[in-house]
Amino acid sequence: MDDPVLLTGASGRVGQAILGGIGEDYDWRLLDREPPTGESDHEFVVADVTDEDAIRAAVDGCGAVIHLAGDPRPEAPWDSVLRNNIDGTQTILDAAVDAGVDRFVFASSNHAVGHYETERKPDLYRSDDDFQLDGTELPRPGNLYGVSKAAGETLGRYYHDEHDLSFAAVRIGNLTEGHPPIDYERGQAMWLSYRDCAHLFDRCLSADYGYEIVYGISDNDRKYYSLERAKEALGYDPADNSAEWDGDEQVE
Numbered sequence: 001m002d003d004p005v006l007l008t009g010a011s012g013r014v015g016q017a018i019l020g021g022i023g024e025d026y027d028w029r030l031l032d033r034e035p036p037t038g039e040s041d042h043e044f045v046v047a048d049v050t051d052e053d054a055i056r057a058a059v060d061g062c063g064a065v066i067h068l069a070g071d072p073r074p075e076a077p078w079d080s081v082l083r084n085n086i087d088g089t090q091t092i093l094d095a096a097v098d099a100g101v102d103r104f105v106f107a108s109s110n111h112a113v114g115h116y117e118t119e120r121k122p123d124l125y126r127s128d129d130d131f132q133l134d135g136t137e138l139p140r141p142g143n144l145y146g147v148s149k150a151a152g153e154t155l156g157r158y159y160h161d162e163h164d165l166s167f168a169a170v171r172i173g174n175l176t177e178g179h180p181p182i183d184y185e186r187g188q189a190m191w192l193s194y195r196d197c198a199h200l201f202d203r204c205l206s207a208d209y210g211y212e213i214v215y216g217i218s219d220n221d222r223k224y225y226s227l228e229r230a231k232e233a234l235g236y237d238p239a240d241n242s243a244e245w246d247g248d249e250q251v252e
């Protein structure tokens with residue numbers, strides 16, 4: 001990828017995980033509505049993703065977009081997810097196709113499919129349960145935030161079919177730095193380590209694909225999301241596994 005990559009929501013946790021792992025490997029244009037706290041190593045645009053003029057200027061000349069910006073709270077109210085997540089995603093997708101961007105990587109969420117867990121928990125959080133979602137299932141959001149993520153995936157389907165934009169939705173599990181969530185079975189089953197996060201988004205910028213929905217978790221023993229599609233379509237090769245941790249200590 002020779003052209004710049006626009007990374008929205010760059011100052012947040014996922015953005016920092018990506019930049020920490022592959023910050024040297026691409027020509028980044030970072031975007032966030034909050035200005036950087038220190039000096040940025042990369043070009044930085046302060047803008048809201050619903051500001052159409054600012055977004056059109058920000059995508060100009062970019063070859064790819066990783067779109068993370070939005071309200072990440074599972075309990076976020078409708079007015080916030082409608083504006084920040086749904087309207088913001090449509091604004092940037094529209095600007096991206098008009099600017100000739102080739103690929104768009106979207107931060108979707110486990111909450112887009114949260115209600116598959118309802119009748120199966122807590123058994124599905126355990127390694128002896130073989131139930132797995134693989135990305136071909138219909139969304140079953142667990143909250144309005146999850147509805148906004150399903151909407152983003154569907155917007156991507158439209159822009160792919162209508163405008164031939166390569167689109168990958170990563171249904172991110174639970175990203176934590178250093179070690180898996182402690183005393184939280186569900187979080188351990190869908191743990192995504194920082195290094196696996198950076199590697200997965202790297203693959204999303206490098207692999208050839210049309211439209212994909214993949215799960216973004218580490219190779220945890222106890223998982224209810226299949227990694228097969230991420231491996232097959234993107235070449236994802238995760239390094240981490242929450243089963244190798246006891247609390248905050250790595251045991252294997």
Ligand SMILES: NC(=O)C1=CN([C@@H]2O[C@H](COP(=O)(O)OP(=O)(O)OC[C@H]3O[C@@H](n4cnc5c(N)ncnc54)[C@H](O)[C@@H]3O)[C@@H](O)[C@H]2O)C=CC1
Binds near residue numbers: 010015084
């Ligand atoms: N952290 C996780 O485990 C997961 C995160 N995700 C998704 O990944 C993305 C990033 O999440 P995190 O980094 O955890 O959140 P975060 O809150 O740490 O970062 C989000 C960033 O987006 C910016 N932002 C929010 N609304 C914006 C707007 N309207 N215009 C411009 N910038 C805006 C914020 O200033 C913030 O820097 C979100 O879309 C979230 O839904 C999905 C599943 C799990």
Ligand SMILES: O=C1O[C@H](COP(=O)(O)O)[C@@H](O)[C@H](O)[C@H]1O
Binds near residue numbers: 173
């Ligand atoms: O989509 C998201 O999911 C993670 C994990 O969900 P949780 O219900 O286990 O907390 C969450 O931490 C993150 O904030 C959210 O954006």
